[in-house]
Every structure is written in structure tokens, then in C-alpha cells.
Amino acid sequence: MRPIFIILSIFAIAAALTFAPACRLIRPPARPIPAFRADELDSLQLHRVVLVPFTDDAGAGPERDGIQRAFMQEFEKQTAIEIVLVDSRDADLSKNENPRRTGKYRIETILDLAIRHGAEAILFGAITSYRPYPPQDLGLRFDLISANTGLALWSCNAQFDASDSESRDRLASRFISTAAASKDSLTWESAQASPSRFASLVSSEAVATFRGK
Secondary structure (H helix, E strand, O other): OHHHHHHHHHHHHHHHHHHHHHHOOOOOOOOOOOEEEOHHHHOOOOOEEEEEEEEEOOOOHHHHHHHHHHHHHHHHHHHOOEEEEOOHHHOHHHHHOOHHHHOOOOHHHHHHHHHHHOOOEEEEEEEEEEEOOOOOEEEEEEEEEEOOOOOEEEEEEEEEEOOOHHHHHHHHHHHHHHHHHHOOOOOHHHHHOOHHHHHHHHHHHHHHHHOOO
């Protein structure tokens, strides 16, 4: 009976090796961030972009500036394009002419801002959701408008809620790659509790769609 037992054992091991991959849980690919990227971005030489102050549609209040600053840092770091934040004289543009809120914009406004600041495009941003405590939630929307044509070059709707496993896993992956590059000693657990770091990660994901990554 011993040889039969050995043969049966070999068959059992072989069967287990054969069917194990089929039983393994296969994670579906992450949903892409809703975004539009014009083909001409690949050949367009952008050196400077004007940023209209973020529209706060989520009650971020005084934290809006910190989120805005995190995005500007990530955008300049990943693209090498200078961002110029318009000053207080143009503050009303954020409320009255942000295309995310009004559904339109005046081409005169685009041209005026571009000429005044020597920029090739105007960037409108909005905070669409915000929860600064774990599990954090942050939504950012963007529209980049060409100063030459008045047409959209890039738009993005980055929504990340850490209570959702897919959002959490995606940001964790982004954190690991950026922490390794910067030799940051902060842990992922600590990053999830840091509003500033969370804003940087969400901004980084949004900017990646601008780069077509």
C-alpha cells in the first residue's frame, strides 16, 4: 500500500499546484481617475500657468490654502511648470467665474490673466469633498484652459475617500513610491492621519493624469 499512497500524494500535490492559481483572488485593475487630456499637451511648451484660487465647495475653510499649496508643490515638482497664484485683486474670479461652478468662463478673463502674468494657460481648481480626520476624504477638480485658443487642455476629478479600500490602496502605493524617492521616514499609518500629507498624495494622483501617467 505504500507505493500507492506515494503515487496518490504526488497526484494530490500536482493537482494543488495546478488549481491554486485559479483559486487565488485576482484584484481587478484600479478605476482610472476621470480626466481629459488634450493631445496637444504632448507637444505644447508650457512654462507658466496661472492658478485661480481654489473654489471651496466642501467647507474646507481656512484649510483651503494648505490644500492649494500642496497641489502647487506637486504640480511644479512633477511637471517643472511654474504656477503663479493670482493675487487678492483677482479673488472674485474663484467664486464668479470658475467653470466648475458656472459651467462657462469668459475668454476675456483668460486672456487678461494670461497677459498680465505672462502665462500660457489658466488653471481653475475646486475642493469638492473634505474630511480632515481618519478615514480622510478629499476631492479635487481641475480645468486647465489654453490662453491661445480658450479650449480645455486638461480636466480632472480626483476623489479619494480612505474608507474605500481601492482609494486607500492606491494612495498607499503612491505613498510608498514617493517616500522611497524622498527617503521620508513617515509611515503610511502616520500619513493617513496627516491632512497635509493626504492632500499631497491626492494632488500627486491628480497631477499624474496631467502627465498622462
